[in-house]
Amino acid sequence: MWSEEDFFAAFEEAGMLTDALYTPSLGDARTVKVGFAQPDTLLLNEMVQVAQYQIEYETAVMPDLADGESIVIGGETYLVRGEPQKKGDGYYSTAELIKT
Numbered sequence: 001m002w003s004e005e006d007f008f009a010a011f012e013e014a015g016m017l018t019d020a021l022y023t024p025s026l027g028d029a030r031t032v033k034v035g036f037a038q039p040d041t042l043l044l045n046e047m048v049q050v051a052q053y054q055i056e057y058e059t060a061v062m063p064d065l066a067d068g069e070s071i072v073i074g075g076e077t078y079l080v081r082g083e084p085q086k087k088g089d090g091y092y093s094t095a096e097l098i099k100t
Contacts, residue, residue, distance in 0.1 A: 004091040004092070008033070008058055012033055016035060017033040018073060018074065019073075020032050020033070020036070020055065020057075020071050021071065021073075022069070022071050023071075024064060024065075025068075032061045033061075034056065034071075035056040035057070036073055037053075037054045038052070052096065053096070053099060054096055054097060055071065055073075055095050056092055057092065057093060057094075058091065058093075059086060059090055059092060065084050065093070066084075067083055076099060078097035078099055079097065079098045081095075081096045081097060081098045082095075082096055
């Protein structure tokens with residue numbers, strides 16, 4: 001039987017996760033594994049296309065991730081926009097990001 005932990009390990013093994021340097025408001029910076037997505041969104045009657053940035057992660061790895069904290073992915077710095085959202089049973093969470 002599969003557990004949530006098995007899925008993230010399989011995603012990492014398949015190269016679907018990336019390293020992110022997380023700097024919490026309180027505490028030391030640390031590297032965590034995240035799923036990073038950059039889906040495009042159409043705005044203004046579909047006349048403008050903008051990139052949205054989002055991460056998915058194991059909630060226990062960054063349980064206190066909060067609005068305004070910074071995350072560096074691939075050498076680019078992002079700020080968390082809004083409060084992260086838990087998915088399903090809360091094992092995973094997603095957070096919207098703003099590129100700085």
